[in-house]
Amino acid sequence: MGKRLTGEERRNAILRAAVPIFARKGFNGATTKEIAAAARVSEALLYKHFPGKETIYSELGTIAVRKHDIAQGVGAMQPCTQTLVSVVYFLVAMIYQGPPESDDDQDEITHDHMHRLMANSFLEDGAFARIFLQRNIKHWESFFQRCIEAAVDAGDMLEDWIHPRARWWFAHHIGVAIGYLNLPEEQVIHYGFPREQLLDQAVRFALRGMGLTDEAIARYYHIEELERFLAGVFDSLLNQPTS
Amino acid sequence: MGKRLTGEERRNAILRAAVPIFARKGFNGATTKEIAAAARVSEALLYKHFPGKETIYSELGTIAVRKHDIAQGVGAMQPCTQTLVSVVYFLVAMIYQGPPESDDDQDEITHDHMHRLMANSFLEDGAFARIFLQRNIKHWESFFQRCIEAAVDAGDMLEDWIHPRARWWFAHHIGVAIGYLNLPEEQVIHYGFPREQLLDQAVRFALRGMGLTDEAIARYYHIEELERFLAGVFDSLLNQPTS
DNA sequence: ATTATCTATAGATCTATAGATAATGC
DNA sequence: ATTATCTATAGATCTATAGATAATGC
Numbered sequence: 001m002g003k004r005l006t007g008e009e010r011r012n013a014i015l016r017a018a019v020p021i022f023a024r025k026g027f028n029g030a031t032t033k034e035i036a037a038a039a040r041v042s043e044a045l046l047y048k049h050f051p052g053k054e055t056i057y058s059e060l061g062t063i064a065v066r067k068h069d070i071a072q073g074v075g076a077m078q079p080c081t082q083t084l085v086s087v088v089y090f091l092v093a094m095i096y097q098g099p100p101e102s103d104d105d106q107d108e109i110t111h112d113h114m115h116r117l118m119a120n121s122f123l124e125d126g127a128f129a130r131i132f133l134q135r136n137i138k139h140w141e142s143f144f145q146r147c148i149e150a151a152v153d154a155g156d157m158l159e160d161w162i163h164p165r166a167r168w169w170f171a172h173h174i175g176v177a178i179g180y181l182n183l184p185e186e187q188v189i190h191y192g193f194p195r196e197q198l199l200d201q202a203v204r205f206a207l208r209g210m211g212l213t214d215e216a217i218a219r220y221y222h223i224e225e226l227e228r229f230l231a232g233v234f235d236s237l238l239n240q241p242t243s
Numbered sequence: 244m245g246k247r248l249t250g251e252e253r254r255n256a257i258l259r260a261a262v263p264i265f266a267r268k269g270f271n272g273a274t275t276k277e278i279a280a281a282a283r284v285s286e287a288l289l290y291k292h293f294p295g296k297e298t299i300y301s302e303l304g305t306i307a308v309r310k311h312d313i314a315q316g317v318g319a320m321q322p323c324t325q326t327l328v329s330v331v332y333f334l335v336a337m338i339y340q341g342p343p344e345s346d347d348d349q350d351e352i353t354h355d356h357m358h359r360l361m362a363n364s365f366l367e368d369g370a371f372a373r374i375f376l377q378r379n380i381k382h383w384e385s386f387f388q389r390c391i392e393a394a395v396d397a398g399d400m401l402e403d404w405i406h407p408r409a410r411w412w413f414a415h416h417i418g419v420a421i422g423y424l425n426l427p428e429e430q431v432i433h434y435g436f437p438r439e440q441l442l443d444q445a446v447r448f449a450l451r452g453m454g455l456t457d458e459a460i461a462r463y464y465h466i467e468e469l470e471r472f473l474a475g476v477f478d479s480l481l482n483q484p485t486s
Numbered sequence: 487a488t489t490a491t492c493t494a495t496a497g498a499t500c501t502a503t504a505g506a507t508a509a510t511g512c
Numbered sequence: 513a514t515t516a517t518c519t520a521t522a523g524a525t526c527t528a529t530a531g532a533t534a535a536t537g538c
Contacts, residue, residue, distance in 0.1 A: 028268065028271035032527060052528075130429075166435075166445075174420070193408070201406060205453065
């Protein structure tokens, strides 16, 4: 016990250990003592690897992003109305609940931690949020645009409704909002319907809001199929190496 | 200078002065030194009026809510589809941009401060958020429900779409999201269209998402009129005593 | 010989209190 | 006489560094 790691390994270990602390307590609430304890090293070692607490925090963006190679699975699908529906469902589900947590990795960086780091970032300068969105959302945009075009061509979507990127971002926003406003353990918002329906309701709202016709929604939005689809994607995620 | 206030006056003065500090730096980032300086009193006095920093923070909910008596203006309107559209526009505008800031009140509690206190609350136990929503949003719900019923009766809104309170809350959520994600000075989200259109785009998304028919939107959603309507409500707000 | 790591501690800062002083209301 | 307010400071905690020790790679 007390393995000696290389500089880079230890540096990453410290960063990983710091994520839950910064996520739960914010920059000011987190102490170097806690971070050192979580990383199982002395406080002094933190300062050998980083010039200061501020740097540990700002470097989180370089590590705290579990990048799933989803582009293969979903991105390879045909851009069409059905895919659009699936992608929106997937997006909102991913943002709201996050991917399933594998139980083998103990000190995994959880979705809750990511949510909180993001929320903190928006209260600060947004630096972490920019990096996160760049890495995890950006590459979806072009594929999503193609889906929209296909849907418009098929007559499944209003052409002159809102800006194409507004369609995308507001679907994202709905996911962010329900995920974010539901962070506290004690419920803040009382929707008046069971939590299990939240994803379904939110996706309906988003799909129609972005301009999908009622006929297209009736034809392509089937919650049971989408749940199966999502479970399938999640299954493949769990058997994937994290990068 | 150095006026001596009664206990209650001083207590409120401290709370008001503490709002910007807690809003900008969060509970842990705010120091009693700063709060005392902002309130122009000694640190010791804080502890004469409050048992501790924690209490100052938790008591913010009792003061930091500028309660506008809007129920008179908007709430007296006839519950109908047009009113529904106006209320949604008003809601999203209020959440996103907030009311206009009167320049006479210097150390006013700004909308930005409220946004940040709310955001911090959702990262904590949500206590402040519960109080805030209870006071400022709750009383809108029943009026909004009546508008929805009227719209459904008039054939302007899909009946079996999403839960009535989902219609309401998701409109709220869109306002929260765009307000929240746009807190940082340096832009995080690039919508691809001018910021001035954000409100318009968001309200369209919300109206259609909640189930309004395309015909009803074409008939009742007119951005220029709504802007005038909003300006009118804001005007009356500015000439109102704050309570 | 180099690099990772620790123990011990300095110096700053932060919350909170003790005890004194000044203003108000009877 | 009571209540508001201040100065001064204790005690805890927090960030960061100095200097010593132990493990690795040549």
